[in-house]
Amino acid sequence: MQNPFENALKQLEKAANIMNLDKNVHAILKQPDRVMAVSVPVKMDNGEVKVFTGFRSQYNDALGPYKGGIRYHENVSLDEVKALSFWMMVKCATVNIPMGGGKGGIIVDSKKLSEGELERMSREYVRKIWREIGSDKDVPAPDMYTTPKIMGWMRDEFEKLVGHSDPGVITGKAIADGGSEGREQATAQGGVYVTRELMKKLNLKANETKVAIQGMGNVGGFMAKLLAADGFKIVALSDSKGGVYNPDGLDLDKVFVHKEKIGSLSGMDGVQNVSNAELLELPVDILVPSAMENQITSDNADKIKAKIIVEMANGPTTPEADEVLSARGIVVVPDVLANAGGVTVSCFEWEQNVKDQKWSEAEVLAKLEPIMVNAFNEVWETKDKYSVPMRTAAFVKAIERVASKIKV
Numbered sequence: 070m071q072n073p074f075e076n077a078l079k080q081l082e083k084a085a086n087i088m089n090l091d092k093n094v095h096a097i098l099k100q101p102d103r104v105m106a107v108s109v110p111v112k113m114d115n116g117e118v119k120v121f122t123g124f125r126s127q128y129n130d131a132l133g134p135y136k137g138g139i140r141y142h143e144n145v146s147l148d149e150v151k152a153l154s155f156w157m158m159v160k161c162a163t164v165n166i167p168m169g170g171g172k173g174g175i176i177v178d179s180k181k182l183s184e185g186e187l188e189r190m191s192r193e194y195v196r197k198i199w200r201e202i203g204s205d206k207d208v209p210a211p212d213m214y215t216t217p218k219i220m221g222w223m224r225d226e227f228e229k230l231v232g233h234s235d236p237g238v239i240t241g242k243a244i245a246d247g248g249s250e251g252r253e254q255a256t257a258q259g260g261v262y263v264t265r266e267l268m269k270k271l272n273l274k275a276n277e278t279k280v281a282i283q284g285m286g287n288v289g290g291f292m293a294k295l296l297a298a299d300g301f302k303i304v305a306l307s308d309s310k311g312g313v314y315n316p317d318g319l320d321l322d323k324v325f326v327h328k329e330k331i332g333s334l335s336g337m338d339g340v341q342n343v344s345n346a347e348l349l350e351l352p353v354d355i356l357v358p359s360a361m362e363n364q365i366t367s368d369n370a371d372k373i374k375a376k377i378i379v380e381m382a383n384g385p386t387t388p389e390a391d392e393v394l395s396a397r398g399i400v401v402v403p404d405v406l407a408n409a410g411g412v413t414v415s416c417f418e419w420e421q422n423v424k425d426q427k428w429s430e431a432e433v434l435a436k437l438e439p440i441m442v443n444a445f446n447e448v449w450e451t452k453d454k455y456s457v458p459m460r461t462a463a464f465v466k467a468i469e470r471v472a473s474k475i476k477v
Contacts, residue, residue, distance in 0.1 A: 073152035135171030138212025162467035204237030237422035257291030259410015284360030
């Protein structure tokens with residue numbers, strides 16, 4: 070099993086060498102500012118107390134308060150949250166929002182907990198870390214298996230402990246609790262803005278471009294609809310169980326109705342069924358991995374037929390696969406740029422909360438577009454300047470920004 074934090078440090082080293090990063094700044098950036106490991110005792114419905122382990126990694130706040138999700142998953146580990154907090158620092162700096170990098174998690178299979186147990190665990194986690202979070206310090210958000218409802222419990226618990234209202238302490242809240250309009254499709258919308266810019270750079274036309282999307286959750290589903298509205302031909306789409314493919318283009322309305330009715334994509338008429346692994350190797354122009362990490366590896370990177378990969382999942386490509394794709398001339402728009410629309414709108418939510426404002430969905434999307442377009446163009450220029458792939462360029466640009474604020 071690859072250690073995600075070791076991967077993150079390799080990426081840091083690569084960028085540091087290219088940009089001749091000050092060795093003292095490099096040393097500082099090799100470790101998070103602070104890591105918390107906490108015990109989270111929960112009284113279960115049967116009266117027994119079960120103790121869970123929770124973490125919060127605060128990587129760097131040179132650009133603003135730490136920012137990043139909290140995940141509930143059996144595989145959560147200290148190295149994972151450290152790596153994810155590093156990537157959040159890079160992502161926020163890539164799109165130039167005033168936030169640093171953070172990440173948290175609890176080792177738990179949350180599907181086995183009742184709603185009461187889930188609420189007690191969420192509140193207890195906040196009781197263990199509350200002194201180190203707040204709208205001016207560290208702003209958590211939802212991640213794997215955490216929801217707006219859970220964020221509401223956490224905000225409520227935090228406010229009880231500090232004795233005053235602080236709606237900006239957590240983002241990803243329900244709209245009624247101070248969440249932002251436009252947040253649901255923000256990640257996909259940011260990805261579409263970036264894809265449009267890439268099409269301009271490469272002189273490609275949407276109506277001549279075939280797209281395969283792995284994953285049709287919040288991000289993949291919106292991505293399919295938004296790209297189709299732009300004229301792209303969506304030829305493949307998958308969920309966790311498998312996917313559907315039609316080289317002439319899918320009827321998305323039919324696909325979504327079928328998924329809604331059956332609960333999966335299997336058994337649909339007029340399409341070929343493909344596995345998630347097969348979808349990655351289809352003859353398409355653009356591949357959009359928007360499901361799990363580590364999908365494109367050294368085992369399948371040489372079989373990818375797409376000319377462009379737009380990473381909407383976090384970490385879908387391993388470092389080894391990156392080398393293969395780069396050597397083959399495949400353009401990879403990295404996750405820290407492609408899917409940064411989500412954290413950008415989370416930053417907007419924080420700003421609205423702190424300033425006691427409420428923006429419409431149209432205002433949110435109007436503010437998002439120039440941020441994504443500028444970030445894309447800065448990464449593209451950095452790529453050309455150093456003759457490196459876009460991922461390395463994004464890291465160089467981000468670390469330049471962070472380094473400029475670090476006093477050694």
